[in-house]
Amino acid sequence: MNNVENKTVIITGASSGIGKATAMKLANNGANVVLAARRKDLLEEITTTINENGGTAVYKVTDVTNAHQMEELASFASEKFGKIDVLINNAGVMPLSELKNRKIHEWDLMVDVNIKGVLYGIYAVLPYMREQNNGHIINLSSIAGHIVFPGSAVYCATKSAVRSISEGLRLEESSDSNIRSTIISPGSILTELSKHITDQEQKNAINQIEESVGIEPENIAEAIYYAINQPEEVGVNEILVRPTRQQL
Numbered sequence: 001m002n003n004v005e006n007k008t009v010i011i012t013g014a015s016s017g018i019g020k021a022t023a024m025k026l027a028n029n030g031a032n033v034v035l036a037a038r039r040k041d042l043l044e045e046i047t048t049t050i051n052e053n054g055g056t057a058v059y060k061v062t063d064v065t066n067a068h069q070m071e072e073l074a075s076f077a078s079e080k081f082g083k084i085d086v087l088i089n090n091a092g093v094m095p096l097s098e099l100k101n102r103k104i105h106e107w108d109l110m111v112d113v114n115i116k117g118v119l120y121g122i123y124a125v126l127p128y129m130r131e132q133n134n135g136h137i138i139n140l141s142s143i144a145g146h147i148v149f150p151g152s153a154v155y156c157a158t159k160s161a162v163r164s165i166s167e168g169l170r171l172e173e174s175s176d177s178n179i180r181s182t183i184i185s186p187g188s189i190l191t192e193l194s195k196h197i198t199d200q201e202q203k204n205a206i207n208q209i210e211e212s213v214g215i216e217p218e219n220i221a222e223a224i225y226y227a228i229n230q231p232e233e234v235g236v237n238e239i240l241v242r243p244t245r246q247q248l
Helices: 017-028 040-052 066-083 104-132 153-177 200-213 217-229
Strands: 008-012 034-036 056-061 086-089 135-140 181-187 238-241
Touching: 008 017, 008 040, 008 066, 008 104, 017 034, 017 056, 017 200, 017 217, 034 040, 034 066, 040 056, 056 066, 066 104, 086 104, 104 135, 104 153, 104 181, 135 153, 153 181, 181 217, 217 238
Parallel strands: 008 034, 008 086, 034 056, 086 135, 135 181, 181 238
Antiparallel strands: none
């Protein structure tokens, strides 16, 4: 069974980590992947690799915090492939710090990318999916959307919001417009997220966890592939993927 083949899939945050791994996995299984991120050089590199290996990939430099750019991304994908089957809202940031440190600019960044970025993605693709009466929106949450940790209050709040938005989307659209909604909640994954933590204490703690139990982004790509590959009448609504040895 390959229900991924010939599907047009938009992936945000596609220049590295889970986004990159997912793009490679889906392209290897016949999807037309539309890569979106801010780093043009990395997008070009990944797109070239996919196409040279027989897959189909295009890219568009996009800032998920800009609703107009997200609309342009959706239009670009539709013009290139004639449809939008799947949106993977993968872009995210995680500058952890305790509230007492008052890093308000980092709070704003997390709200803008992790919440507004997801909403702007939904905003951009929903008209296309409703018109074709079919689609699938996959939002990346986190175990931090299930559990709150010291130093991660704002990050956890944003990831909890992603879960609420995803469930609301399912309730509003799945029975009415045949649009599936999936939440993927990764545990400790070896990505670039921790590199952007400015609080050294939090950064050290996360690095210790990653070095001890962290798993590769390809493991999350497998979960995303599984959700997309199900028959149209099957909605995989939530998947939580932890390293086996991760306790929380």
